[in-house]
Amino acid sequence: MITEERYRIILDELKAKKIITIQECAEITGTSESTARRDIITLDEMGKLKRVHGGATVLDHEYVSDEASVSEREQQSVDEKRAIGKYAVNMINDDDFIFVDAGTSTGWLIEYIENTKATIVTNGIAHAKKLIAKGIKTYILGGLVKAGTEAVIGGEAVNGMKKFNFTKCFLGTNGIHPEYGFSTVDVEEALVKQEAVNRSYAAVVLADHSKFDKVTAVTFADIKRACIITDRLANDRYVDLTIIKEVLK
Numbered sequence: 603m604i605t606e607e608r609y610r611i612i613l614d615e616l617k618a619k620k621i622i623t624i625q626e627c628a629e630i631t632g633t634s635e636s637t638a639r640r641d642i643i644t645l646d647e648m649g650k651l652k653r654v655h656g657g658a659t660v661l662d663h664e665y666v667s668d669e670a671s672v673s674e675r676e677q678q679s680v681d682e683k684r685a686i687g688k689y690a691v692n693m694i695n696d697d698d699f700i701f702v703d704a705g706t707s708t709g710w711l712i713e714y715i716e717n718t719k720a721t722i723v724t725n726g727i728a729h730a731k732k733l734i735a736k737g738i739k740t741y742i743l744g745g746l747v748k749a750g751t752e753a754v755i756g757g758e759a760v761n762g763m764k765k766f767n768f769t770k771c772f773l774g775t776n777g778i779h780p781e782y783g784f785s786t787v788d789v790e791e792a793l794v795k796q797e798a799v800n801r802s803y804a805a806v807v808l809a810d811h812s813k814f815d816k817v818t819a820v821t822f823a824d825i826k827r828a829c830i831i832t833d834r835l836a837n838d839r840y841v842d843l844t845i846i847k848e849v850l851k
Contacts (some may be wrong), residue, residue: 603632608641609650616651616660617621623657661815681811682833682850687711690772690808690831694720698769699799702729704753705774707808723753723766725794748791755790763797771802773828777816780843783825784820792820799823801821811836 608631615630616622627638646653652661687710694700696719702708704726715722722742724730732762733740744799773795777785786792786806799805805828829845840844840846 605641608633608637609645612638612645612658613650616658621654621657621659626657653809674731679810679833683707683710683808684713685833685849686808686810686831688714689791689807689847691715692816693770693806694718695747695769696720699723699767700767701763701766701802702726703771703773703795703798704729704751707774707810708772711772711808723763723768725759727752727754743794746790748788751788751791753791753794755788755794757790757793759790760793760797763794763801768798768802770804770806771798771806772806773798775807775813775822778807778809778814778825778830778840779817780825780839782817784823784828785816785819787819787820789820792813792822795822799827805829806831808832814840 611631612622612627615626624635624638627642628635631638631641642651642653642658645651651658675832683706684705690711691714694715698720700720700722702711702722702724704724707720707725709729712729715733715736715738718738721739721741722733723743724733725743727742727747730740730742743754743759743762745754745762746756748755775784776787779785786795799822805823805826807830809830810833814835818831825843829847831849833850834848835846836843
C-alpha cells in the first residue's frame with residue numbers, strides 16, 4: 603500500500619471515530635506499529651491530526667492555505683452545489699437589490715435565476731455574462747481581476763460597493779468555523795465579502811459540507827453574521843450558532 607493511501611485510510615477512520623490508536627492504524631493499513639507511528643507523526647506535522655500518547659485525535663479544524671482553480675472547483679461537489687443553488691434561488695424576490703459573490707457555489711444560484719425583476723450586483727465576470735444573457739439588470743464591480751477565481755477584487759471594488767445598500771448578499775466561502783467564522787484565502791477577496799456582509803440586510807453563505815471545520819487565512823465575517831445553506835451538516839455544533847438550512851438532509 604502506498605504512503606498516500608495509508609494517510610487517506612487513517613484520516614477517514616479518524617474522521618469517523620475522532621480518536622485512533624497506533625495499533626488500530628497498523629491494523630487498518632496492514633502495516634507494523636512502527637510504520638503506523640511514523641505515519642501519525644508525519645500527519646501531525648502536516649497539520650492533518652493531533653498526535654497524542656498512543657495514537658491521534660481529530661483536529662477541531664483544518665487549516666487550508668491554498669485554493670483550487672475555478673476549473674478544478676467546478677468539478678467538486680457538483681450535486682451538492684446544484685441543490686444548494688436551486689434552494690437559494692427561492693430567496694430572491696422581484697424587489698430585491700442583491701450582491702452575488704464570484705465563485706462556483708454562487709454560480710449554481712445564477713444558473714437557476716429566471717424571470718426576476720431583482721437587480722443584481724456581482725464581482726464575478728462569468729456571473730455577469732450569464733445574468734446579462736438572462737435579461738437581468740446587472741451591475742459589475744470595477745477593480746483588479748483575480749485570475750484564479752475570475753473575481754473582481756481590491757480597494758477599487760470595495761470602494762465601488764460603498765454606495766450600495768443590499769437587501770441580500772449571497773457569498774461563497776473557503777472555510778466555516780465556530781470561532782474563526784467565515785474565511786477565505788485572499789485578503790483582497792475577503793475585503794469584498796466583508797463589505798458585502800456589512801452592507802446587506804441579510805447575508806447568506808452557500809457552502810457544501812466540506813467547508814465546515816476549516817479555517818483559511820482571512821476571516822470576512824463572524825459566523826453569526828450570515829445564515830448558511832448547505833447540503834448536509836456533519837457536525838451539529840453549528841446548529842446553535844446561526845440559521846442553517848440542509849437541502850439534502
